[in-house]
Amino acid sequence: MDKIYTLKKASPKLLRIIKSFWLVDYQEDIALRKEKIIPDGYPELIFHLGDPYKININGVWQQQSQYLIAGQIKNCFFLENTGKSKMFAIKFQPWALTELLDIKMKTLTDKVIEIPQKLLVTLQPIKEVAMSSLSFDEKIKHIENWFLKFISRQNIKRFNGRNAVELIIKNKGRLSLKEIQNKVGISERSLERYFEMYIGLSPKFYIRIIRFSYIFQLTQKGCIDWAEVAFLSGFYDQSHFIKNFKEFTGEEPNKYKFSEKNMANLFLKK
Structure with a gap:
């Protein structure tokens, strides 16, 4: 086929x-x-x-x-x-x-x-x-x-909230909320309001998704050292990394088929 x-x-x-x-x-x-x-x-x-x-x-x-x-x-x-x-x-x-x-x-x-x-x-x-x-x-x-x-034909206004989202993506989700607020110059409440309307998730949860998605890029380098992947993707320890991965995929990382040709890998791998 x-x-x-x-x-x-x-x-x-x-x-x-x-x-x-x-x-x-x-x-x-x-x-x-x-x-x-x-x-x-x-x-x-x-x-x-x-x-x-x-x-x-x-x-x-x-x-x-x-x-x-x-x-x-x-x-x-x-x-x-x-x-x-x-x-x-x-x-x-x-x-x-x-x-x-x-x-x-x-x-x-x-x-x-x-x-x-x-x-x-x-x-x-x-x-x-x-x-x-x-x-x-x-x-x-x-x-x-x-x-x-x-x-x-649109009058599109750029808000600081978008700067925050771009910063999260650029840094692969490896910044804290406080770091993002300080770098962008936006209050916690303003950031929450922006994310609610423009993104549909809380800033903290969106950071988790972007940090998680970076794992898929790291696995393309060949032999996978899970301790190194956990560290490079910003997790405090390997158990926290495994828990987060399983929450988003329903599987443990060592059982996930990263090389399989499917829609999930199409979107998450570069």
Whole structure:
């Protein structure tokens, strides 16, 4: 079976809004396959070009719609195809959906839902390109051009909260809240308010997700020394590292299949 997992970074002129684009295509009808999705700290718009998927976030399986918006997820969840599998998606910067579309991200925490009709009207040109027969690169080109025009018509204000998020990501989640507040010049309360509206998670929890995601980059260097990985990813000790990893993945790190070709590894590995 020929599986295609493709991820492409957004162009520099759009990186402040879009992190990347991705495509998953199994290229033929396949048997039911369950995929584990792990939190990575970025919201998405997802378009199913094949048959719909079923999703299980809170212990109940539900069939997904064709056009989806995904908020911040706190724990791993599962997807299962119902037939032919093909998806195209846009992975946004953590703050982007609020800045661009005035979405209160707290309402999307732990949710992957059908794009609301009012929002779908705004995003109609994006939907048409995403669902078209254009190549992956051609879709990206058209969508980026649309977003450049869309942004030019917006009055987007930059808040200190975004500076804090960028600092967390840049430092792989290895800064304390107090260090972040001091470097950015923002009060604890203002930071909490920003994260509630623009990110959908508390600053402390978001730091944990970004610090956790760095583990996947460290494992690509070859032979894995878990004590070294724990230290480099900012954990006080190996037991704390294992507990955190298991909380987000449901598995211990030495049992997780880092080399397997799946959606979770596509998003978390560089």
